[in-house]
Amino acid sequence: MLASSAKVFEQTRVSDVRRTGSTVEITTPHGTVRASKVLLATSVYGGEWDITPKNLATPLYVIEIESEPIAPERLAALDWTSRSGIITQHQLMTHYRLTERNTIVCGVRQAQRGQTYPLPDRVPDPRVVRDMGKDLANRFPSLSDVAIERAWGGWIGISPDWLAVAGQVGDNVFYAMACNGHGLCQVPYVTHQLADYIVDGEMSDDLAGIWSDTPKYPASMSLLMQPFVLRAVWGLDRFNDFFNGSRTRARRALRRGRRGGS
Template identity: 25%
Template sequence: MTQHPDSYYAASANLDLHYPALEQDLDVDVCIVGAGITGASAALSLAEKGYKVVVLEANKVGWGASGRSGGQMIFGYACEQEKLTRLMGHSASQSLWQTSLAAMNLMRSRIKQHHIECDLVEGHVHAAMKPRHMKELADWQRSLKNDFGYSSLRMWDHTQLRQQLASDAYIGGLYDSNSGHVHPLNYTLGLVRAAELAGATFYEHSAVTRIEQGATPIAFTDRARVRCRHLLLCGNAYLSGVAPDIERKLMPVGTYITATEPLGAERAQDLIRNNMAVADINFVLDYFRLSSDHRLLFGGRVSYSGREPRHLASLMGQRLRHIFPQLQDVAQQYTWGGYVGITMNRAPHFGRLNGNVYFAQGFSGHGIALTGMAGFLMAETIAGSAERFDLFCKIPHHDFPGGRLLRTPALMLAMTWYRLRDWL
């Protein structure tokens, strides 16, 4: 049986959840495909409303990106607010902005309400590596304050950042006290357990091979089928082949994290004194934070080929020690990766197929809070209040060019340009 991929998160999971495979046909109110944060969040909300809910997971609950990510809880969207304003107009952009803040509040309230032990820590900084970055961050702060009323951001110069972060790789940053970080697998497992306690039923090792749309949609596995009134597709980058119409608007991209051995409390605190999460603002970025047991979790690098880079642990270690040369003597204990689903414009892609089949995908590396809100909004829509979900559905999206065979090399060429821009 498939278990969680080897990672620091799997090794430090605080819940050991096991569910059977689906062996018999079922008739339910709602069938959810995918037991990550989106699926678990939708299941929790719907079960609390009294719906009969079944969740089908191809592997283990929390197996995909939800259980492997950097765990950085950040305001807004991967595409940035300015792009949403250009695409949607200021009023719609304002509403979407408020929903992004509500997503973080929803996450915090569920962690508290359901006693989810996931090491929530407040504080995050976007770090600048060059003067151009400082200008971009200052403009970003100004826009978010003046146009959206967001006032929790503080510009830090090199001295202020260096007081908190023991690296000379950065010249300043934009600090947000309202963002933070969590252990993503423990958060996901906590949502699953809360949804189960509310009445949702989970099945593992039950990959959906195809769906049939209509008045009563059907999700088929190799051994059984689930007939429902509403079908939710929450597999994101791991939903290959189930819904080709939406798959063309999504690109699975590999991204990777390495975890050091425990550093000890004193040495870890010397690296990041206020325990904030950190991300630079390169297009191909580095991001990192401390774990609760005093490791450095360092993420970065991407792969568009579908193959893990050769000598991955060594490559990740080189980058980690470039940012923190004082860790030359520290061993890496875990290195892992997974797929994140990105869209052409980096905005999230929500929508409906045939009225009663819902989907949410394309969080583009910015999903730890927004995925939970996506599930909440799908449940809200099924219960009769569709306004917020439908606003996301109006964000325009395009297919990746080149079809299944050529879209990856086309994207790799485009990414080469962005990497050159980062280096310059």
């Protein structure tokens, strides 16, 4: 399935988007499409095209892992009765979700910088997968024997100011990109409003709030998100874990709480 999807994508991959006066030309391996208006919704991809504003999205590769199915009585013992997702307060947050298959999906914790466009196809780094598996075992000690069954990853786009970005190049190319890894809700909302704007010419307040027509964004985020900075952020999170995750400190806090309450 993956191989055939990849083949279809290869066959339809747009290699360039150009404005030629009032027309936009989209180059594919099988020919050129000409349109009067184009909306680019390629997320963090397309950074190699001249039309994509420079530094619009800084690419980071992020990973999710999934455990093997866990026996219902072991899950019940966790008291995770709401089954709602949990996120941590780390700089690079980690999230845990309990699936209908009774597996736990856990994500992010580490991000890896994409350096070149077109973005390469990539698979999860086994070192990162092991680190995430270790975290899952620490977070749920009673499940430390549960195996990690699979891992997958993809590119997310970090915007120059951590907000979603939508905008325009000239009068006929529009884009909605870079949702900082939170696009599942944001993208349908933004693109719906963008479609209304393209058709009716009326811009909603929400769209105006993230709108841009600059041909180039500041390089600050791209310069900041260097591999050594991402590694240092990971180190800072682990340093904080060392203190916040200390059982001694947790017991002391519990004792203090009991004394305060009595």
